[in-house]
Protein backbone atom coordinates (compact mmCIF):
# COMPACT_ATOMS: atom_id res chain seq x y z
CA UNK A 319 0.00 0.00 0.00
CA UNK A 320 0.88 3.66 -0.41
CA UNK A 321 3.17 5.39 2.11
CA UNK A 322 2.45 9.00 3.02
CA UNK A 323 4.42 11.61 4.97
CA UNK A 324 1.90 12.92 7.50
CA UNK A 325 1.53 14.98 10.64
CA UNK A 326 0.08 13.02 13.58
CA UNK A 327 -3.21 14.91 13.11
CA UNK A 328 -3.22 14.09 9.39
CA UNK A 329 -2.36 10.43 9.96
CA UNK A 330 -5.34 10.11 12.27
CA UNK A 331 -7.60 11.86 9.73
CA UNK A 332 -6.38 9.62 6.90
CA UNK A 333 -6.78 6.56 9.11
CA UNK A 334 -10.37 7.55 9.89
CA UNK A 335 -11.09 8.10 6.17
CA UNK A 336 -9.63 4.70 5.30
CA UNK A 337 -11.58 3.12 8.16
CA UNK A 338 -14.84 4.23 6.55
CA UNK A 339 -15.75 7.33 8.57
CA UNK A 340 -18.82 9.28 7.42
CA UNK A 341 -18.43 12.52 9.35
CA UNK A 342 -15.96 14.68 11.30
CA UNK A 343 -17.28 17.34 13.70
CA UNK A 344 -15.02 19.95 15.28
CA UNK A 345 -14.33 23.54 16.26
CA UNK A 346 -10.74 24.61 15.45
CA UNK A 347 -8.32 24.52 18.35
CA UNK A 348 -4.54 24.12 18.37
CA UNK A 349 -3.18 21.42 18.22
CA UNK A 350 -6.21 19.55 16.83
CA UNK A 351 -7.15 21.86 13.93
CA UNK A 352 -5.20 20.03 11.23
CA UNK A 353 -7.36 16.90 11.53
CA UNK A 354 -10.40 18.51 9.93
CA UNK A 355 -8.35 20.85 7.72
CA UNK A 356 -6.74 17.75 6.17
CA UNK A 357 -10.12 16.19 5.52
CA UNK A 358 -11.46 19.44 4.05
CA UNK A 359 -8.77 19.21 1.38
CA UNK A 360 -9.18 15.47 0.81
CA UNK A 361 -10.53 14.31 -2.55
CA UNK A 362 -11.28 10.95 -0.94
CA UNK A 363 -13.52 12.68 1.64
CA UNK A 364 -15.19 14.73 -1.06
CA UNK A 365 -15.87 11.67 -3.21
CA UNK A 366 -17.27 9.82 -0.20
CA UNK A 367 -19.51 12.74 0.84
CA UNK A 368 -17.84 12.77 4.27
CA UNK A 369 -19.16 15.57 6.53
CA UNK A 370 -16.30 17.96 7.33
CA UNK A 371 -17.73 21.45 8.01
CA UNK A 372 -16.82 23.28 11.22
CA UNK A 373 -19.29 23.24 14.09
CA UNK A 374 -20.19 26.27 16.24
CA UNK A 375 -18.34 24.83 19.23
CA UNK A 376 -17.11 21.56 20.72
CA UNK A 377 -20.43 20.79 22.40
CA UNK A 378 -22.39 21.02 19.17
CA UNK A 379 -19.65 18.98 17.46
CA UNK A 380 -19.87 16.24 20.09
CA UNK A 381 -23.65 16.12 19.92
CA UNK A 382 -23.64 15.94 16.12
CA UNK A 383 -21.16 13.06 16.29
CA UNK A 384 -23.44 11.24 18.76
CA UNK A 385 -26.30 11.71 16.28
CA UNK A 386 -24.24 10.29 13.43
CA UNK A 387 -23.26 7.31 15.59
CA UNK A 388 -26.96 6.81 16.43
CA UNK A 389 -27.54 6.52 12.69
CA UNK A 390 -25.05 3.66 12.44
CA UNK A 391 -22.21 5.50 10.71
CA UNK A 392 -18.63 5.91 11.89
CA UNK A 393 -17.83 9.40 13.14
CA UNK A 394 -15.30 11.46 15.03
CA UNK A 395 -15.54 14.61 17.17
CA UNK A 396 -12.20 16.45 17.36
CA UNK A 397 -11.12 19.14 19.78
CA UNK A 398 -8.28 20.44 21.89
CA UNK A 399 -8.14 19.65 25.60
CA UNK A 400 -9.94 22.79 26.81
CA UNK A 401 -12.55 22.17 24.11
CA UNK A 402 -13.41 18.95 25.90
CA UNK A 403 -14.47 21.08 28.88
CA UNK A 404 -17.00 22.73 26.56
CA UNK A 405 -18.16 19.32 25.29
CA UNK A 406 -18.01 17.66 28.70
CA UNK A 407 -21.78 17.31 29.14
CA UNK A 408 -22.52 15.30 25.98
CA UNK A 409 -19.12 13.57 26.26
CA UNK A 410 -19.84 12.18 29.73
CA UNK A 411 -23.36 11.22 28.75
CA UNK A 412 -22.13 9.48 25.61
CA UNK A 413 -20.49 6.86 27.86
CA UNK A 414 -24.03 6.08 29.05
CA UNK A 415 -25.78 6.19 25.67
CA UNK A 416 -22.98 4.17 24.14
CA UNK A 417 -22.35 4.12 20.42
CA UNK A 418 -24.10 2.52 17.49
CA UNK A 419 -21.82 3.37 14.57
CA UNK A 420 -18.20 3.71 15.74
CA UNK A 421 -17.72 6.91 17.76
CA UNK A 422 -14.26 8.34 18.43
CA UNK A 423 -13.60 11.51 20.41
CA UNK A 424 -10.14 12.82 19.53
CA UNK A 425 -8.66 15.26 22.00
CA UNK A 426 -5.32 16.95 21.45
CA UNK A 427 -3.66 18.05 24.67
CA UNK A 428 -1.11 20.84 24.85
CA UNK A 429 1.50 20.11 27.54
CA UNK A 430 3.75 23.15 28.12
CA UNK A 431 0.84 25.33 26.97
CA UNK A 432 2.32 26.29 23.59
CA UNK A 433 -1.04 27.72 22.59
CA UNK A 434 -3.44 27.18 25.46
CA UNK A 435 -4.52 28.65 28.74
CA UNK A 436 -3.98 25.50 30.78
CA UNK A 437 -2.27 22.09 30.72
CA UNK A 438 -5.03 19.62 31.64
CA UNK A 439 -4.75 15.94 30.73
CA UNK A 440 -7.71 14.47 28.83
CA UNK A 441 -6.93 10.96 30.01
CA UNK A 442 -8.60 11.99 33.28
CA UNK A 443 -11.78 12.65 31.31
CA UNK A 444 -11.52 9.22 29.69
CA UNK A 445 -11.13 7.61 33.11
CA UNK A 446 -13.94 9.79 34.50
CA UNK A 447 -16.26 8.67 31.69
CA UNK A 448 -15.02 5.04 32.15
CA UNK A 449 -14.38 4.54 28.43
CA UNK A 450 -11.36 3.10 26.60
CA UNK A 451 -8.62 5.61 25.76
CA UNK A 452 -6.03 5.19 23.02
CA UNK A 453 -2.82 7.19 23.09
CA UNK A 454 -0.58 6.78 20.02
CA UNK A 455 3.19 6.86 20.41
CA UNK A 456 3.90 7.74 16.77
CA UNK A 457 2.23 8.77 13.50
CA UNK A 458 1.73 5.20 12.27
CA UNK A 459 -0.18 4.44 15.45
CA UNK A 460 -2.28 7.58 14.90
CA UNK A 461 -3.32 6.06 11.59
CA UNK A 462 -3.80 2.50 12.86
CA UNK A 463 -5.65 3.59 15.97
CA UNK A 464 -8.45 5.08 13.89
CA UNK A 465 -9.21 1.55 12.64
CA UNK A 466 -8.74 0.03 16.07
CA UNK A 467 -10.82 2.78 17.75
CA UNK A 468 -13.82 2.23 15.49
CA UNK A 469 -13.58 -1.56 15.89
CA UNK A 470 -13.40 -1.21 19.68
CA UNK A 471 -16.28 1.25 19.68
CA UNK A 472 -18.52 -1.03 17.61
CA UNK A 473 -17.48 -4.18 19.50
CA UNK A 474 -18.48 -2.76 22.89
CA UNK A 475 -21.00 -0.15 21.62
CA UNK A 476 -19.02 2.49 23.51
CA UNK A 477 -17.36 5.78 22.54
CA UNK A 478 -13.56 5.64 22.46
CA UNK A 479 -11.21 8.53 23.15
CA UNK A 480 -7.98 9.06 21.20
CA UNK A 481 -5.61 11.36 23.02
CA UNK A 482 -2.86 13.19 21.16
CA UNK A 483 -0.36 15.75 22.37
CA UNK A 484 1.09 18.76 20.55
CA UNK A 485 4.46 17.29 19.57
CA UNK A 486 2.88 14.24 17.95
CA UNK A 487 0.02 16.19 16.36
CA UNK A 488 2.45 18.57 14.71
CA UNK A 489 5.38 16.37 13.69
CA UNK A 490 5.60 14.40 10.48
CA UNK A 491 6.59 10.83 9.67
CA UNK A 492 6.05 8.13 7.06
CA UNK A 493 2.73 6.30 7.42
CA UNK A 494 1.77 3.09 5.63
CA UNK A 495 -1.86 3.01 4.51
CA UNK A 496 -4.21 0.02 4.57
CA UNK A 497 -6.89 -1.02 2.12
CA UNK A 498 -9.74 1.49 2.62
CA UNK A 499 -13.03 0.23 4.07
CA UNK A 500 -16.48 1.21 2.86
CA UNK A 501 -18.65 3.47 4.99
CA UNK A 502 -21.27 1.83 7.21
CA UNK A 503 -24.83 1.77 5.88
CA UNK A 504 -27.47 3.84 7.64
CA UNK A 505 -28.76 1.72 10.55
CA UNK A 506 -30.66 2.88 13.63
CA UNK A 507 -29.74 1.26 16.96
CA UNK A 508 -31.37 -2.15 17.57
CA UNK A 509 -32.56 -0.80 20.92
CA UNK A 510 -34.40 2.44 20.17
CA UNK A 511 -34.12 3.35 23.90
CA UNK A 512 -30.32 3.18 23.72
CA UNK A 513 -29.85 6.93 23.48
CA UNK A 514 -32.66 7.80 25.91
CA UNK A 515 -31.11 8.85 29.22
CA UNK A 516 -34.23 9.05 31.34
CA UNK A 517 -33.18 8.20 34.91
CA UNK A 518 -34.66 4.66 34.89
CA UNK A 519 -32.83 3.84 31.65
CA UNK A 520 -29.67 5.72 32.64
CA UNK A 521 -29.43 3.70 35.87
CA UNK A 522 -29.52 0.51 33.82
CA UNK A 523 -26.96 1.88 31.39
CA UNK A 524 -24.64 2.87 34.23
CA UNK A 525 -24.69 -0.67 35.59
CA UNK A 526 -23.88 -1.90 32.08
CA UNK A 527 -20.98 0.56 31.82
CA UNK A 528 -19.60 -0.72 35.12
CA UNK A 529 -19.98 -4.32 33.93
CA UNK A 530 -17.99 -3.48 30.79
CA UNK A 531 -14.93 -2.31 32.73
CA UNK A 532 -13.37 -5.78 33.02
CA UNK A 533 -13.74 -6.26 29.28
CA UNK A 534 -12.00 -2.94 28.68
CA UNK A 535 -9.10 -4.00 30.93
CA UNK A 536 -8.91 -7.30 29.07
CA UNK A 537 -8.90 -5.41 25.76
CA UNK A 538 -5.93 -3.39 27.05
CA UNK A 539 -4.05 -6.55 27.97
CA UNK A 540 -4.67 -7.88 24.46
CA UNK A 541 -4.16 -4.57 22.67
CA UNK A 542 -1.74 -4.55 19.74
CA UNK A 543 -0.64 -1.10 20.95
CA UNK A 544 0.42 -2.24 24.44
CA UNK A 545 3.57 -4.29 24.77
CA UNK A 546 5.18 -5.87 27.81
CA UNK A 547 8.90 -6.59 27.60
CA UNK A 548 9.87 -8.05 30.93
CA UNK A 549 13.05 -9.82 29.90
CA UNK A 550 15.97 -7.45 30.37
CA UNK A 551 19.45 -7.59 31.94
CA UNK A 552 18.98 -4.74 34.46
CA UNK A 553 16.10 -5.14 36.91
CA UNK A 554 16.91 -2.10 39.04
CA UNK A 555 14.30 -0.06 37.17
CA UNK A 556 11.08 -1.16 35.52
CA UNK A 557 9.80 1.46 33.08
CA UNK A 558 6.20 2.25 32.24
CA UNK A 559 6.08 4.52 29.18
CA UNK A 560 2.77 5.77 27.81
CA UNK A 561 1.94 7.28 24.42
CA UNK A 562 4.54 9.68 23.06
CA UNK A 563 6.73 9.15 26.14
CA UNK A 564 7.52 5.69 24.74
CA UNK A 565 8.90 7.37 21.63
CA UNK A 566 11.13 9.60 23.79
CA UNK A 567 12.37 6.51 25.63
CA UNK A 568 13.24 4.85 22.31
CA UNK A 569 15.13 8.00 21.27
CA UNK A 570 17.27 7.83 24.41
CA UNK A 571 18.33 4.27 23.53
CA UNK A 572 18.21 4.72 19.77
CA UNK A 573 21.46 2.87 19.09
CA UNK A 574 20.97 0.01 21.57
CA UNK A 575 18.44 -2.17 23.37
CA UNK A 576 16.72 -0.67 26.39
CA UNK A 577 18.44 -2.49 29.28
CA UNK A 578 15.38 -2.38 31.58
CA UNK A 579 12.00 -4.13 31.45
CA UNK A 580 9.49 -1.86 29.72
CA UNK A 581 5.71 -1.71 29.61
CA UNK A 582 4.54 0.35 26.64
CA UNK A 583 1.01 1.46 27.40
CA UNK A 584 -1.02 3.10 24.64
CA UNK A 585 -4.46 1.73 25.50
CA UNK A 586 -6.37 2.31 28.73
CA UNK A 587 -7.80 1.36 31.20
CA UNK A 588 -4.47 0.30 32.65
CA UNK A 589 -3.52 -3.36 32.21
CA UNK A 590 -2.87 -3.72 35.96
CA UNK A 591 -1.91 -7.40 35.70
CA UNK A 592 1.09 -6.45 33.56
CA UNK A 593 1.98 -3.59 35.92
CA UNK A 594 1.91 -5.96 38.90
CA UNK A 595 4.26 -8.31 37.06
CA UNK A 596 6.68 -5.43 36.42
CA UNK A 597 6.49 -4.26 40.03
CA UNK A 598 7.23 -7.75 41.35
CA UNK A 599 10.20 -8.11 39.00
CA UNK A 600 12.02 -4.80 39.51
CA UNK A 601 13.58 -2.85 42.38
CA UNK A 602 11.81 0.37 41.41
CA UNK A 603 9.34 1.71 38.85
CA UNK A 604 9.77 4.78 36.66
CA UNK A 605 6.62 6.15 35.02
CA UNK A 606 7.10 8.21 31.85
CA UNK A 607 3.89 9.88 30.75
CA UNK A 608 3.15 13.06 28.80
CA UNK A 609 0.87 15.33 30.80
CA UNK A 610 -0.30 14.79 34.35
CA UNK A 611 0.74 11.85 36.59
CA UNK A 612 -2.43 9.82 36.08
CA UNK A 613 -0.66 6.45 35.69
CA UNK A 614 1.75 7.17 38.51
CA UNK A 615 -1.15 8.11 40.82
CA UNK A 616 -3.09 5.00 39.84
CA UNK A 617 -0.15 2.77 40.64
CA UNK A 618 0.61 4.50 43.92
CA UNK A 619 -3.04 4.13 44.86
CA UNK A 620 -3.23 0.47 43.83
CA UNK A 621 -2.66 -2.51 46.06
CA UNK A 622 1.13 -2.68 45.93
CA UNK A 623 2.92 -3.34 49.19
CA UNK A 624 4.57 0.07 49.02
CA UNK A 625 8.15 -1.04 49.70
CA UNK A 626 9.57 -0.17 46.29
CA UNK A 627 9.98 3.37 44.99
CA UNK A 628 7.60 4.50 42.22
CA UNK A 629 9.18 7.46 40.46
CA UNK A 630 7.84 9.99 38.00
CA UNK A 631 6.33 13.43 38.10
CA UNK A 632 4.98 13.18 41.64
CA UNK A 633 8.31 12.62 43.40
CA UNK A 634 10.22 15.15 41.28
CA UNK A 635 12.19 12.63 39.19
CA UNK A 636 10.49 14.39 36.27
CA UNK A 637 9.18 17.91 36.45
CA UNK A 638 5.54 18.13 37.56
CA UNK A 639 4.58 20.34 34.60
CA UNK A 640 5.55 20.83 30.97
CA UNK A 641 6.29 18.58 28.03
CA UNK A 642 8.62 15.64 28.26
CA UNK A 643 11.50 15.21 25.82
CA UNK A 644 14.36 12.71 25.39
CA UNK A 645 16.65 14.88 27.53
CA UNK A 646 14.29 14.78 30.49
CA UNK A 647 13.78 11.04 30.10
CA UNK A 648 17.55 10.47 29.97
CA UNK A 649 18.13 12.49 33.12
CA UNK A 650 15.33 10.59 34.90
CA UNK A 651 17.20 7.38 34.06
CA UNK A 652 20.44 8.75 35.48
CA UNK A 653 22.00 9.25 32.04
CA UNK A 654 23.89 12.42 31.08
CA UNK A 655 21.87 15.26 29.60
CA UNK A 656 23.69 15.30 26.30
CA UNK A 657 20.80 15.50 23.88
CA UNK A 658 20.01 18.39 21.60
CA UNK A 659 22.17 21.43 20.96
CA UNK A 660 22.52 24.67 22.86
CA UNK A 661 19.96 27.21 21.68
CA UNK A 662 21.71 30.43 20.59
CA UNK A 663 20.56 33.57 22.40
CA UNK A 664 19.40 35.08 19.11
CA UNK A 665 16.56 32.55 18.92
CA UNK A 666 15.53 32.83 22.55
CA UNK A 667 11.75 32.82 23.05
CA UNK A 668 9.99 35.92 21.79
CA UNK A 669 6.41 36.76 22.73
CA UNK A 670 3.83 36.47 19.92
CA UNK A 671 2.48 39.71 18.49
CA UNK A 672 -0.42 40.92 16.37
CA UNK A 673 0.59 40.80 12.70
CA UNK A 674 1.64 44.02 11.03
CA UNK A 675 -1.57 45.48 9.59
CA UNK A 676 -3.85 43.40 11.82
CA UNK A 677 -7.25 45.09 12.07
CA UNK A 678 -7.27 44.65 15.85
CA UNK A 679 -4.38 47.12 16.30
CA UNK A 680 -6.41 50.19 15.34
CA UNK A 681 -9.45 48.92 17.27
CA UNK A 682 -7.37 48.69 20.44
CA UNK A 683 -5.64 52.05 20.05
CA UNK A 684 -9.03 53.77 19.73
CA UNK A 685 -10.54 51.78 22.60
CA UNK A 686 -7.60 52.72 24.84
CA UNK A 687 -8.29 56.39 24.19
CA UNK A 688 -12.03 55.97 24.80
CA UNK A 689 -11.56 54.34 28.23
CA UNK A 690 -8.47 56.34 29.28
CA UNK A 691 -10.43 58.70 31.56
CA UNK A 692 -11.60 55.71 33.69
CA UNK A 693 -8.11 54.33 34.29
CA UNK A 694 -6.96 50.78 33.54
CA UNK A 695 -8.95 47.63 34.37
CA UNK A 696 -12.22 47.94 32.45
CA UNK A 697 -11.75 45.70 29.41
CA UNK A 698 -12.50 41.97 29.60
CA UNK A 699 -11.07 40.00 26.73
CA UNK A 700 -11.66 36.58 25.27
CA UNK A 701 -9.48 33.99 23.52
CA UNK A 702 -8.13 34.57 20.03
CA UNK A 703 -5.59 36.73 18.20
CA UNK A 704 -7.00 39.80 19.91
CA UNK A 705 -5.78 38.44 23.27
CA UNK A 706 -2.38 39.67 22.07
CA UNK A 707 -3.74 43.17 22.77
CA UNK A 708 -2.63 42.43 26.34
CA UNK A 709 0.98 42.97 25.31
CA UNK A 710 2.76 46.28 24.77
CA UNK A 711 2.33 48.61 23.04
CA UNK A 712 -1.44 48.13 23.46
CA UNK A 713 -1.84 46.95 27.08
CA UNK A 714 -5.52 47.10 26.20
CA UNK A 715 -7.14 44.13 27.97
CA UNK A 716 -7.43 42.65 31.43
CA UNK A 717 -8.62 39.05 31.16
CA UNK A 718 -8.34 35.78 29.22
CA UNK A 719 -10.10 32.87 30.93
CA UNK A 720 -12.07 30.70 28.53
CA UNK A 721 -14.00 30.87 25.28
CA UNK A 722 -16.93 33.26 25.67
CA UNK A 723 -15.91 34.49 29.14
CA UNK A 724 -15.40 38.14 28.21
CA UNK A 725 -19.08 39.03 27.89
CA UNK A 726 -20.17 37.24 31.05
CA UNK A 727 -17.20 38.58 33.02
CA UNK A 728 -18.08 42.12 31.92
CA UNK A 729 -21.66 41.43 32.99
CA UNK A 730 -20.55 40.20 36.42
CA UNK A 731 -18.27 43.20 36.84
CA UNK A 732 -21.10 45.51 35.80
CA UNK A 733 -23.42 43.75 38.27
CA UNK A 734 -20.79 44.56 40.90
CA UNK A 735 -20.91 48.25 39.93
CA UNK A 736 -17.80 48.53 37.72
CA UNK A 737 -18.20 51.24 35.09
CA UNK A 738 -17.55 51.06 32.26
CA UNK A 739 -17.57 47.30 31.71
CA UNK A 740 -16.32 46.50 28.22
CA UNK A 741 -16.09 43.00 26.69
CA UNK A 742 -13.90 42.27 23.68
CA UNK A 743 -14.57 39.09 21.76
CA UNK A 744 -13.80 37.76 18.27
CA UNK A 745 -16.51 37.02 15.73
CA UNK A 746 -15.86 33.28 15.71
CA UNK A 747 -15.64 33.15 19.51
CA UNK A 748 -18.91 35.07 19.71
CA UNK A 749 -20.53 32.30 17.64
CA UNK A 750 -18.75 29.63 19.75
CA UNK A 751 -19.98 30.72 23.16
CA UNK A 752 -20.46 34.48 23.35
CA UNK A 753 -24.07 34.61 22.22
CA UNK A 754 -25.57 33.04 25.33
CA UNK A 755 -23.64 35.49 27.53
CA UNK A 756 -25.09 38.34 25.51
CA UNK A 757 -28.57 36.93 26.17
CA UNK A 758 -27.85 37.11 29.91
CA UNK A 759 -26.94 40.79 29.44
CA UNK A 760 -30.14 41.46 27.50
CA UNK A 761 -32.29 39.66 30.06
CA UNK A 762 -31.05 41.98 32.80
CA UNK A 763 -30.36 45.03 30.62
CA UNK A 764 -26.78 45.04 31.93
CA UNK A 765 -24.71 48.13 31.42
CA UNK A 766 -22.06 46.61 29.15
CA UNK A 767 -20.35 47.43 25.90
CA UNK A 768 -19.59 44.33 23.84
CA UNK A 769 -16.98 44.80 21.13
CA UNK A 770 -17.09 41.99 18.54
CA UNK A 771 -13.84 42.22 16.59
CA UNK A 772 -14.98 40.91 13.20
CA UNK A 773 -12.10 39.75 11.00
CA UNK A 774 -14.36 37.34 9.07
CA UNK A 775 -12.50 34.24 10.21
CA UNK A 776 -11.20 32.17 13.08
CA UNK A 777 -7.84 33.93 12.97
CA UNK A 778 -5.74 32.36 15.70
CA UNK A 779 -5.98 28.80 14.41
CA UNK A 780 -5.06 29.79 10.87
CA UNK A 781 -8.21 31.19 9.27
CA UNK A 782 -11.11 28.75 9.34
CA UNK A 783 -14.75 29.52 8.54
CA UNK A 784 -17.23 29.86 11.36
CA UNK A 785 -20.97 29.44 11.60
CA UNK A 786 -22.13 33.05 12.08
CA UNK A 787 -20.09 34.68 9.33
CA UNK A 788 -21.88 37.65 7.74
CA UNK A 789 -24.76 37.54 10.24
CA UNK A 790 -23.45 39.21 13.39
CA UNK A 791 -25.75 42.27 13.41
CA UNK A 792 -28.83 40.13 12.73
CA UNK A 793 -27.89 37.67 15.46
CA UNK A 794 -27.33 40.48 17.99
CA UNK A 795 -30.60 42.15 17.02
CA UNK A 796 -32.38 38.78 17.15
CA UNK A 797 -31.06 38.20 20.67
CA UNK A 798 -32.51 41.56 21.66
CA UNK A 799 -29.84 44.24 21.25
CA UNK A 800 -31.42 47.50 20.05
CA UNK A 801 -30.48 48.19 16.41
CA UNK A 802 -29.62 51.77 17.54
CA UNK A 803 -26.88 50.34 19.70
CA UNK A 804 -25.36 47.95 17.21
CA UNK A 805 -22.58 50.07 15.72
CA UNK A 806 -20.25 49.01 12.94
CA UNK A 807 -17.05 50.70 11.77
CA UNK A 808 -14.01 49.85 9.71
CA UNK A 809 -10.89 49.96 11.91
CA UNK A 810 -8.54 52.06 9.80
CA UNK A 811 -6.43 54.96 10.98
CA UNK A 812 -8.38 57.34 8.72
CA UNK A 813 -11.54 56.51 10.74
CA UNK A 814 -9.82 56.97 14.09
CA UNK A 815 -11.86 59.92 15.38
CA UNK A 816 -15.15 58.22 14.49
CA UNK A 817 -14.02 55.03 16.21
CA UNK A 818 -13.21 56.82 19.47
CA UNK A 819 -16.49 58.75 19.26
CA UNK A 820 -18.54 55.57 18.78
CA UNK A 821 -16.81 53.83 21.67
CA UNK A 822 -17.47 56.86 23.91
CA UNK A 823 -21.13 57.17 22.85
CA UNK A 824 -21.83 53.53 23.65
CA UNK A 825 -19.97 53.68 26.96
CA UNK A 826 -22.24 56.60 27.86
CA UNK A 827 -25.36 54.59 26.97
CA UNK A 828 -26.89 52.84 29.99
CA UNK A 829 -27.71 49.39 28.61
CA UNK A 830 -26.36 46.75 26.25
CA UNK A 831 -24.37 48.02 23.28
CA UNK A 832 -22.60 46.04 20.60
CA UNK A 833 -19.78 47.57 18.56
CA UNK A 834 -18.45 45.66 15.58
CA UNK A 835 -15.10 46.82 14.17
CA UNK A 836 -15.06 44.98 10.85
CA UNK A 837 -11.99 44.39 8.68
CA UNK A 838 -10.66 41.13 7.30
CA UNK A 839 -7.65 39.39 8.87
CA UNK A 840 -4.62 40.33 6.77
CA UNK A 841 -3.39 36.74 6.78
CA UNK A 842 -6.58 35.29 5.29
CA UNK A 843 -6.68 38.20 2.85
CA UNK A 844 -3.12 37.35 1.77
CA UNK A 845 -4.05 33.68 1.29
CA UNK A 846 -7.09 34.63 -0.82
CA UNK A 847 -5.06 37.01 -2.96
CA UNK A 848 -2.49 34.28 -3.55
CA UNK A 849 -5.23 31.90 -4.64
CA UNK A 850 -6.75 34.51 -6.92
CA UNK A 851 -3.45 35.63 -8.51
CA UNK A 852 -2.86 33.68 -11.76
CA UNK A 853 0.46 31.81 -11.81
Ligand code: SF4
Pocket residue numbers: 671672673675676677678703704773777778839840841842
Ligand atom coordinates in the same frame (compact mmCIF):
# COMPACT_ATOMS: atom_id res chain seq x y z
S1 SF4 B 1 -3.76 36.26 12.02
FE1 SF4 B 1 -5.16 37.89 11.38
S2 SF4 B 1 -6.34 38.40 13.19
FE2 SF4 B 1 -4.57 37.23 13.87
S3 SF4 B 1 -3.02 38.73 14.42
FE3 SF4 B 1 -2.66 38.19 12.29
S4 SF4 B 1 -3.85 39.67 11.09
FE4 SF4 B 1 -4.57 39.76 13.19
